[in-house]
Every structure is written in structure tokens, then in C-alpha cells.
Amino acid sequence: MNLLQVVTNSGEFAGNNKRMNFCPHCGVSFARKMMRKFERQQCGECGVVNHLNPSPGITILVRSHDGKIIIGKRTESARYGNKWCLPGGFIEYEESFIETAHREVREETGLEVRIKGIVNVVSNHLDDLHHTIVIVLIGDVSGGRQEPGDDLTALKWIDTHLHKSTVYAFEADRRIIDCYFAGNMKILPIDDRIEKLCVD
Ligand SMILES: [Zn+2]
Incomplete structure (x- = not known):
């Protein structure tokens, strides 16, 4: 057959x-x-x-010491290529969403991050083939050596001024960063007794 x-x-x-x-x-x-x-x-x-079902992923606002946010430029061949996005990606079956966050930040920016909490969860009906549900996290840079990787070709730290002139791949990223720079973003702490924040 x-x-x-x-x-x-x-x-x-x-x-x-x-x-x-x-x-x-x-x-x-x-x-x-x-x-x-x-x-x-x-x-x-x-x-x-x-x-x-929608595919689960994470996106993360990585803060610098002076409150800027890192974004990456997507490679030309990627979907929504040459546009900018927050670091993030799909949760692998073997990972917790915290582990995904650390891995994606490491792969895409070379940086290590200390996760501070959850800022939102968003449903993205991007198109017929892509429906993602994304946990949006926030964290602070804690180490590493900055270098674009995976499907990103460049990185930049943005303030509110640079944010306004950036062309984003995903409308949800723009809304999240709008909210961050508006200064009224609420952060839901992740209780370490329930979900482990530290990963090996
Ligand atoms: Zn069957």
C-alpha cells in the first residue's frame, strides 16, 4: 500500500x-x-x-542594567525575515518553559539571563499554519558574551526611541515592548516551590 x-x-x-x-x-x-x-x-x-492544538513557545524581554531590551534581526530566509523580534522559540518536549527561555536566550544572543517572572501569555493566530501560545517572560542579563546566533543575524539594545522606529516580525512583540516602555508592566513572580527557576 x-x-x-x-x-x-x-x-x-x-x-x-x-x-x-x-x-x-x-x-x-x-x-x-x-x-x-x-x-x-x-x-x-x-x-x-x-x-x-496551538504550539507552545516562550518569548523573553531581556533587560540590560539601564533598562534597555535586546531584540534580534531575523535571517533573510526565515519567515518574516529581516524584521526584528524578541528572543524566544518553541518549547521542546523534554524542557520546562524556564529551560526553553535559558536555551533560547543563549542560542540567539549568547547571553545568560536571570528570569524575574511572567508578564503575559498571548495567543498568536499568525496564519492558517501557525497558531502559537506564548508565555512572555522578563529577565535580567546575568552573564555570557553577546553574539547573534541561531536564526538571528544581528542584535540591538533598544530604548523607547529606537523601539518606535523598529519594524517587528510579530505584532505581539511590538505590543509587549510598548507596554514595557510605558512603565506599567506587571510581573507575576514564578514561585520556585512550584516551578524550578534554576536550571543546570
Ligand atoms: Zn489507529
Whole structure:
């Protein structure tokens, strides 16, 4: 049998874009099923449901000693290339979101960061293929050697003036930084008894 998985990203259920032709466990054709008000796929053989969920990620406001924020320029070939964004990325399955924050800051800026808390959680319906739910953290530089890496080609520290003239890849980043420079950003501390802040 010729098994072919096709990912569909258009049509009546445009948000349901990670459809598969076959159950990844059994290889039989998936059936469509209404689950509450959403159409999903379920295997008639083993019952597994192809759940569709937003992808979790983190974004982090890294503060300098004088209150500036670091942003990075995305490589030309990246989605939303040559525009600027806050450091961040997707949470790997093996990581806590705190570990993701440390890793992403290290990979993208070369810096180490001391995480101070959560400033918000945002849902980004970027397009049919990308729906992310992003935990927005804030932290202070604690070490490292600044160097752009991963999918960033340049870094800059911005004050409120530079922020206004920056072209951002993501509208959510602009709103978050607006709020930061407005000076009324609330920070939810992360209770270390519940979620470990220190990572190895
Ligand atoms: Zn199955």
C-alpha cells in the first residue's frame, strides 16, 4: 500500500491544518468526526484522535542594567525575515518553559539571563499554519558574551526611541515592548516551590 500523508492548509476548516490521511499507529484512513464544535480526525481502528492544538513557545524581554531590551534581526530566509523580534522559540518536549527561555536566550544572543517572572501569555493566530501560545517572560542579563546566533543575524539594545522606529516580525512583540516602555508592566513572580527557576 502506498502510504502518503498530506498536510492541508486551506479549505473550510482552515485552522485545522495538520490533517493526516492515515492513522500514524495503524495506517488506516482517518475518519472525520465532530468533537464539540470542532471537526477532528479519529482512527476507526484504534480510536486515536488527531488533536489539533496551538504550539507552545516562550518569548523573553531581556533587560540590560539601564533598562534597555535586546531584540534580534531575523535571517533573510526565515519567515518574516529581516524584521526584528524578541528572543524566544518553541518549547521542546523534554524542557520546562524556564529551560526553553535559558536555551533560547543563549542560542540567539549568547547571553545568560536571570528570569524575574511572567508578564503575559498571548495567543498568536499568525496564519492558517501557525497558531502559537506564548508565555512572555522578563529577565535580567546575568552573564555570557553577546553574539547573534541561531536564526538571528544581528542584535540591538533598544530604548523607547529606537523601539518606535523598529519594524517587528510579530505584532505581539511590538505590543509587549510598548507596554514595557510605558512603565506599567506587571510581573507575576514564578514561585520556585512550584516551578524550578534554576536550571543546570
Ligand atoms: Zn489507529
